[in-house]
Amino acid sequence: MDDKPRSDNSKYVEEAKKRIKDRLSLDDFIRKLVAMDAETKKAENTLFKALFDTYFLYFPEAANLIRDKEKFVSTLSDGIKREEVSSRLGIPANSMGYDLSETDLSSISDALSQLVGLSGLRTMINLKLSSILEEKYINLFKVAGPEIASKLISLSGSLKSLSEMPSGKLQVLGAEKSIFNGRKAKTPKYGVIFFHPEIQNSADRIKGRVARVVASKISLAAKVDFFSKEDKSGQILKKMRKEIDKIKNGT
Amino acid sequence: MELKRVMDNVYWGFNGRKRLVSLNMTPSKQVYGEELFDIGGKEYREWNPFRSKISAALYKGAKPLSFKEGDTVLYLGASSGTTVSHVSDVVSAKGRVYAVEISEEMGVSLVLLSESRKNIFPIIGDARRIEDVGIAVPACDFLYQDIAQRDQTDIFIKNVKKFLKPGGEAAIALKAMSIDVYSDPRKVIMEETKKLSRSFRVVASIDLYPYQKGHSLVIIKKG
Ligand SMILES: C[S@@+](CC[C@H](N)C(=O)[O-])C[C@H]1O[C@@H](n2cnc3c(N)ncnc32)[C@H](O)[C@@H]1O
Numbered sequence: 001m002d003d004k005p006r007s008d009n010s011k012y013v014e015e016a017k018k019r020i021k022d023r024l025s026l027d028d029f030i031r032k033l034v035a036m037d038a039e040t041k042k043a044e045n046t047l048f049k050a051l052f053d054t055y056f057l058y059f060p061e062a063a064n065l066i067r068d069k070e071k072f073v074s075t076l077s078d079g080i081k082r083e084e085v086s087s088r089l090g091i092p093a094n095s096m097g098y099d100l101s102e103t104d105l106s107s108i109s110d111a112l113s114q115l116v117g118l119s120g121l122r123t124m125i126n127l128k129l130s131s132i133l134e135e136k137y138i139n140l141f142k143v144a145g146p147e148i149a150s151k152l153i154s155l156s157g158s159l160k161s162l163s164e165m166p167s168g169k170l171q172v173l174g175a176e177k178s179i180f181n182g183r184k185a186k187t188p189k190y191g192v193i194f195f196h197p198e199i200q201n202s203a204d205r206i207k208g209r210v211a212r213v214v215a216s217k218i219s220l221a222a223k224v225d226f227f228s229k230e231d232k233s234g235q236i237l238k239k240m241r242k243e244i245d246k247i248k249n250g251t
Numbered sequence: 252m253e254l255k256r257v258m259d260n261v262y263w264g265f266n267g268r269k270r271l272v273s274l275n276m277t278p279s280k281q282v283y284g285e286e287l288f289d290i291g292g293k294e295y296r297e298w299n300p301f302r303s304k305i306s307a308a309l310y311k312g313a314k315p316l317s318f319k320e321g322d323t324v325l326y327l328g329a330s331s332g333t334t335v336s337h338v339s340d341v342v343s344a345k346g347r348v349y350a351v352e353i354s355e356e357m358g359v360s361l362v363l364l365s366e367s368r369k370n371i372f373p374i375i376g377d378a379r380r381i382e383d384v385g386i387a388v389p390a391c392d393f394l395y396q397d398i399a400q401r402d403q404t405d406i407f408i409k410n411v412k413k414f415l416k417p418g419g420e421a422a423i424a425l426k427a428m429s430i431d432v433y434s435d436p437r438k439v440i441m442e443e444t445k446k447l448s449r450s451f452r453v454v455a456s457i458d459l460y461p462y463q464k465g466h467s468l469v470i471i472k473k474g
Pocket of ligand 1 (some may be wrong): 329332353397399
């Protein structure tokens with residue numbers, strides 16, 4: 001390239017483009033989807049809080065009964081007026097709340113559909129993540145489940161780094177992150193794997209030991225996905241069951 | 252606007268207030284939203300001290316850096332190319348800027364910039380191991396580094412030794428916060444400068460406040 005004119009950078013530009021393309025991989029896509037899910041969840045919660053407060057102002061007696069987001073949405077989705085909601089909840093329609101006009105109420109309705117839209121978006125993102133994992137990382141999909149698997153890949157940066165990680169570190173991956181705000185003090189022994197059904201369904205006193213087993217099997221699953229891509233999840237799950245049963249039976 | 256030369260293709264422009272500008276190599280094109288000026292039939296771009304540490308150093312009274320038209324500059328930590336574009340103006344079509352950036356997200360803008368500015372040679376890779384990229388980087392007349400990493404001084408020393416021509420100058424933007432969060436920034440900068448002086452002659456050290464907080468630009472000369 002040295003005999004080309006002095007300012008021909010095309011070889012460098014092409015090489016740089018190639019390197020960028022190589023590095024923007026499936027694992028990055030997974031990471032972006034996980035980030036999008038987290039941001040959407042935040043937006044959903046923020047909007048829900050604002051919406052709840054506004055609705056409380058209008059009909060506090062009803063709002064009090066539907067503080068939970070899912071309940072709030074399902075109760076109000078077919079109409080938000082006091083006459084409609086009161087019969088649905090079996091409470092009187094007259095209220096201590098502030099009387100809002102038709103237009104104000106229709107703004108609240110619009111915001112409510114945005115909230116429903118956000119939760120629909122999250123469903124879509126998670127379906128996408130689940131289908132990616134099932135297709136590409138079957139062992140992680142089966143052993144960790146799609147949600148935990150995609151979070152682990154996202155936190156570690158890639159399947160490769162997850163597969164190289166000691167299982168003790170994998171066990172606490174995500175423990176320092178905001179999903180654990182508030183729960184942090186109680187569960188220093190687990191990161192995102194805390195939500196694994198095997199751990200959730202174990203008695204508190206053995207949770208720690210079960211978590212160790214789950215982490216080691218997820219670590220194994222990541223290795224198999226990285227190195228052979230073969231579906232060995234049946235064997236891994238069987239082993240996991242056996243080891244957990246042993247803990248449960250105190251042997 | 253009246254112009255007073257600072258470095259090749261770089262001027263202080265005066266019209267009421269004083270600002271640094273560089274001769275736009277790609278007229279009518281902005282790189283980062285900077286202002287463009289037409290003066291005597293030529294177009295200049297404002298070189299914003301809040302966006303670029305080299306500009307900040309000049310605003311803080313640093314003597315002009317030693318690179319010039321036709322030079323080869325090695326630039327580590329190119330990011331999206333804000334400062335790189337001005338360095339590219341300085342060395343002009345006769346020179347070259349080899350611009351190393353590790354992040355592919357920043358790299359995208361850098362590569363697109365390099366398509367319109369043929370004197371920028373983008374390299375996507377780690378400044379710690381430029382040799383791993385498998386692409387030739389020649390000896391350079393000037394080296395500049397701006398990467399916020401704990402080991403930034405070591406990276407700089409390694410690359411100056413390897414790529415800078417003897418007798419050449421180099422500059423590093425030191426960020427105290429990324430080296431040591433807990434110590435007094437001034438002390439951190441002093442320690443790092445001391446480290447540099449073990450390998451090179453330290454020519455100047457400029458605190459970039461208030462344009463860039465917690466940053467100093469240190470200029471060295473290779474023996
Ligand atoms: C503060 S920004 C540079 C801003 C740029 N010099 C400008 O003024 O336009 C630091 C950049 O260095 C990059 N960087 C960090 N570590 C690096 C490394 N080891 N090798 C190459 N680039 C690195 C970062 O990705 C980031 O884009």
